[in-house]
Structures are given as structure tokens and as C-alpha cells.
Amino acid sequence: MSDLSRREVLSAGAALALLGGLAGSDRLFAAERPALPIPPEVRADAAGEIALKAQPGQQTFFPGMVTPTQGINGPYLGPAVRVRRGEKVTMSVTNGLTDDITMHWHGLKIPGHDDGGPYNAIKPGGTWTPTLSIEQPAATCWFHPHFYPTTAEQVIMGLAGLFIIDDEESVALGLPSRWGVDDIPLILQDRRFNADGSFFHRFNLMAVTMGYVGDKMLVNGAHYPVAQTAQGWIRLRLLNGSNARGYRLALSDDRSFYVVASDGGLLEAPVALKELMLAAGERYEILVDARDGKAFDLVTRPVTQLGMNLPPFHEEVPLVTLRPNAAEGTGQLPDALVKLPALVDDLPAVSQNLVMDMLRDEEGMGAVKASGLMKMDMSGTFDTNVAAAVTKMIVEGPAFSLKDQLSSNAVNGASFEMGVVPYGAALQKELRWKISEGNDRMLHPVHIHGCQYRIRSLDGKPPAPHMAGWKDTVPISGGGSCEIQVRFDHPAAKETPFMAHCHILEHEDSGMMTSFSVG
Ligand code: C2O
Ligand code: CU
Ligand code: CU
Numbered sequence: 001m002s003d004l005s006r007r008e009v010l011s012a013g014a015a016l017a018l019l020g021g022l023a024g025s026d027r028l029f030a031a032e033r034p035a036l037p038i039p040p041e042v043r044a045d046a047a048g049e050i051a052l053k054a055q056p057g058q059q060t061f062f063p064g065m066v067t068p069t070q071g072i073n074g075p076y077l078g079p080a081v082r083v084r085r086g087e088k089v090t091m092s093v094t095n096g097l098t099d100d101i102t103m104h105w106h107g108l109k110i111p112g113h114d115d116g117g118p119y120n121a122i123k124p125g126g127t128w129t130p131t132l133s134i135e136q137p138a139a140t141c142w143f144h145p146h147f148y149p150t151t152a153e154q155v156i157m158g159l160a161g162l163f164i165i166d167d168e169e170s171v172a173l174g175l176p177s178r179w180g181v182d183d184i185p186l187i188l189q190d191r192r193f194n195a196d197g198s199f200f201h202r203f204n205l206m207a208v209t210m211g212y213v214g215d216k217m218l219v220n221g222a223h224y225p226v227a228q229t230a231q232g233w234i235r236l237r238l239l240n241g242s243n244a245r246g247y248r249l250a251l252s253d254d255r256s257f258y259v260v261a262s263d264g265g266l267l268e269a270p271v272a273l274k275e276l277m278l279a280a281g282e283r284y285e286i287l288v289d290a291r292d293g294k295a296f297d298l299v300t301r302p303v304t305q306l307g308m309n310l311p312p313f314h315e316e317v318p319l320v321t322l323r324p325n326a327a328e329g330t331g332q333l334p335d336a337l338v339k340l341p342a343l344v345d346d347l348p349a350v351s352q353n354l355v356m357d358m359l360r361d362e363e364g365m366g367a368v369k370a371s372g373l374m375k376m377d378m379s380g381t382f383d384t385n386v387a388a389a390v391t392k393m394i395v396e397g398p399a400f401s402l403k404d405q406l407s408s409n410a411v412n413g414a415s416f417e418m419g420v421v422p423y424g425a426a427l428q429k430e431l432r433w434k435i436s437e438g439n440d441r442m443l444h445p446v447h448i449h450g451c452q453y454r455i456r457s458l459d460g461k462p463p464a465p466h467m468a469g470w471k472d473t474v475p476i477s478g479g480g481s482c483e484i485q486v487r488f489d490h491p492a493a494k495e496t497p498f499m500a501h502c503h504i505l506e507h508e509d510s511g512m513m514t515s516f517s518v519g
Contacts (some may be wrong), residue, residue: 022266031056036227036320037220038180039162039187042079044089050081054145055096056330058440061223062215063511070097070157071222076221078161080185081143083134085167090131095122100147101154105163106281107263107452108132108140109214109473111212112492112518115449118148118266119496135489136452138170138337139470140185140237140283148418148513152212152243152505156191156201157201160241169338170266170405175235176287182230183331185237186298186320187221188278190214190245192395203398205505206390208408209364210307210442211244211280211504213394217300219320226321231293232329235260238276243505245313245491246279246305246443246475251288252297252318258333261285263403264452264470266337270369271466275301279445279475284466287333290324305477306368306377310391314382342471343454343485345430350483352423356437356444356476356502357410363438367393408510411500415511427519433455435474436481443477444507450518453486456476459501473503482503491519 044050057075059067072078083089093103093116100123102482104116113120113131122128144160145151162185165295178184191214206213218226236257240247250256251274258270265285276284290296297318302309358364367375371393372386400408407415414420425431433453452470455463459480462468474482492498494517501513 006368008430019250033321034222034225036158036225037222039077039080039185039220040080041179043082044087044440048088049090049092051092051094052078053094053096054101059221061218061221062198065193067193067197067199070154072159075194076158078143078159078164080164081137082164082166085134085137085165087134088131089134090129090227092127092129093122094127095124098124100124101145101159102147103143104146105132105141105143106447108163109136109451109489111490112450112496112498113460115448115492115496115498116143117146117496117499118196119221121147129415132200134165136165139165139263139265140239140261140285142239142241142283143167146499148416149509152509153201155241155243155505156199156212160187160272162187162237162239173334173337174332175260175334176230176233177235178230181326182232182329183235183237184227184229185239186219187239187241188247188319189218189242191218192215193285195495200395202406203400203510205360205364205367206307206394207506208360208400208405208510209358211506212242213307213310214245215311217317217319224318224320226323227443228326229290229322229324230326230329231324232291233331233333234288234290235331236286236288236298237283238278238286240278240280242280242405244280245308246277247300248303249278250274250299250301250502252299255289255296258287259284259466260287260337262469263472267466267469268338268340276466279443279473279503280505281445281447281473282475289485290322293324295321295323304377307373307390309377310387334447343456344430347430347485350432350434352425352431352433352516353412354433354435354446354500354514355412356446357413358438358440359410359415359511360408361438361440405510409507411512411514414514416513416515420515422494422515425516425518427488427491430485430487433484433486434481435476435484437476437479441477441479443475444502444504444512445473445475446500447473447503448500449488450487450488450490450492453484456483456485458482488518492518493516
């Protein structure tokens, strides 16, 4: 469709909205908007197996533009794997691509050799078959490749999917649970496209500093889609599957919503919020009261994360429209959810520090400062020239050599290296770890494999109620730090250690990752 006819449709939609009293969010005709894709659920077959195949594909995200992609059992993204607590499931992961991959089960409490970290490479044409014993509460987890140092690129191409655990306790709560009807997965990703339709991706100074900065939003692989949902309580399973971008989520009519679960499972009680920060790799489940049947958008508002306020994100950006006009919903918002174990009083002293270091801090920040971006962000006034200058550095800044890329970032002063001797951590003991950052003050969502932990303090204060449950990824920024209570239930050998890293994938792929064995 030409720009002209697109504009006509836009104005026709606006006129109709005025005449017909359509919700303000319905700025376009429904026919002009894609339907929200709902990832198909896959459960173990009679043999207890789930087959996943990473494969090439192509997708039309915008009319008239074909984008080469990669997906799992499909052209872009993957299915929603569904397992139950107590189940033993064999994942059969086939690599139908021409590069090595791995498949990591983000959020799962499983041994290191099944974790899918950088040491579990699957060669092109190969199949990897880890058996996973699901021994943790209901949660919205996910999976994605973790090959070093190409995780960022493989996730951009579309390799990621949901991994949902159910249990009796969660089912008994009567939460909305009809998949795609009142239980809606939302995978948020920003992308930038080259002129030929392919995904933009380049490891340069801006990438290792700010991470991937897209200028278009995809939700479940569609741009600003529409979802028809039940009229009632709606559960949104939010996954920030972006490489770097953090979101400040709200609903367009500013109604409250209720957080019921964090990364690793349900909270003790719903937490009412009007805004929710969601950093890369994090998940939250929220319940929205849509009993009035009125349409609304999930939106993201400007954030303080450096580089993430370039257009269109200098203003509120709508992500997806929810139209609660299907059959009535039956799900409920309970007063109480689950009982979480109390934090341990006599936790030992910090046994592991994880300091996120940016080794090109001065160079990267110097360029960013010179562009005027920090000044612009701090003053809160948008400047087209600054935005254009920074965008130019993002898109045209010379690509790093692999050597320069791999020495750009670090944990505890050392850039990640394959084969390095991992740290050691005790098996089945409650531990105190401390996560912090060097001098850069940037946002680092720090993720640890093999566990679900509890935040004891974030920037010296108790965590906000919605962050007080099970977490595997915690955002630190502004010189902040976090103390966690963590326990590893499963061993990880030195040959297949667990990872701890920043989930800004460009930071991870440029050294901001470290490894540890358990037991
Ligand atoms: Cu989501 Cu180590 O990864
Ligand atoms: Cu992980
Ligand atoms: Cu980082």
C-alpha cells in the first residue's frame, strides 16, 4: 500500500472514530491491523517428547516488505511449550540452520548439562535431546539460543518461544486460563529494518554500549496487532523478548492492572499497579478487568534507559489493542495467590559478587555525550537533530572486529571466554549473592541460570511488592545494586556450567557474562 492510501485509511479511521464513537485506541480500521498471533501450545506426546526445530523462514511484518527470519517449528518465534510440575519431558531440539545454536530454557531449575547454555552446542543438522524434570511451581518461562557470541543475532532473527509450567495450585486459583481467549501471551520485541526488508543488526560501539535499538515494535511477531479477547478478567503473560529495550508499560485509559506472577511464578497476592517496568528477559503476568467490554491498548511510555527514547519511543507507543468483545470470561482475580517461603534470617555473608562492567564505557559514553543524547534525555525535551545524530551512529557506526566485540564488556573485570574455569557455588544451600555495576550507571537486567531467586534488597531497599516473588532476572541501573537469596537445587559440572549475565544480549555477546559450576 502506498503512503498516500495509508494516510487516507488513517484519516477515514479517525473520522469513523469520531462518528461512531469507537474507542480512541481504534485509530485504524480493523482490516488494516494484523490480528495478534497466538503461539500454538505444544505438549509432550505419548512418548513424553516435544520436538522443536530451528529453521529458516520469511515473514511480511509490513505490507510490501519481505523479511528473512528464523523460527522454531515456524517462520518466526516458536510455539508455547506447556508442561506440568512433576512431568518429565524430553526436548528434541533439531538445528535446521547453517550455524551452530544452543537452546536454553530460561527460568528452569534443571542441571547444567540440560540447561542449553553456550557449551550445549547443536551443530547444523544435529539434534539435542535433554530430558527435563519439571520440579518447580507454575511460571511463564521461555527458551532461546545461547551460543557465544551469536545469541543477540539469533534472537533478532526470531529464535525464541514461551515455556509455560502449570501446577495444581495455579489451576485451582481459577485465573483466566483459556489460551488466546482470556490468557494472552505477549512477546514484546523491538526491531529495526534494513531497506531490503531484512532485520538490522550490527555490532558496533553503540551496540556494545546501549544494546540493540529498534524503531518498530513487534508483539508476537506482528506490528501493533489487535486481539479479540473474552469480556471479563484477562490475563496477559508479558515477556520482554527484546535484545535490550526496557518498557514502561501501562494501559491506554490508565486503568489499574494486577500483577499476579513474576519470572518464576505466582506472587503471594495480586499487586495493583498503573505502570510496570519490564526489562529484557523479564516476565510478569498481569490481570486486567475488562468486564466493561471497552477496548484498550497496552502502551509503553518513555523510559530513562539510555538510547531508548529515540523516535517513536520519545512518546507513548501503543503495542497491542485488546478488544474484549468475545464471549464472557470466567476467570477470576483471587485475593490471595500462593504462599512463598519466608526469607532466611541467618543467610551467610555474600559468597559471590557479580559486577557488570562496561570496558568501553569512556569511549561509548563519550560518543553518546558528544551527541547531546544524555542532555536531551535529562532535560526531557526532544531534539530532532540529536535523535538523527545518534541514529546515524547506531546504523552507520563501523562494525567491530570480533576481537573488539568480545573485549567490550565484562563481569568482575573479565570478559567471558569459552573454556575459562568457572566460579564454584554450593549445591542445595541458601546463598547470598550481590549484583552490582561498575561506573556506567546503565541498565543491566542480570540473569542467573539454574535457579529462581528472591530479591532481599534492591538499591538498599526492600523490593517493590511485585518484585518480591521468584525472580531470575533483576534490573539494576543508576549505580544500583541488588542482594539476592539464591539456591541451586541441581549440579552443573565445570564442562557445562551455569551462566550469569546481563540480558541485554549485545552486552552478553560482548563479554558481560560469567560462568559457575554447582556442587
Ligand atoms: Cu535468557 Cu542466559 O538467558
Ligand atoms: Cu537463562
Ligand atoms: Cu548490560
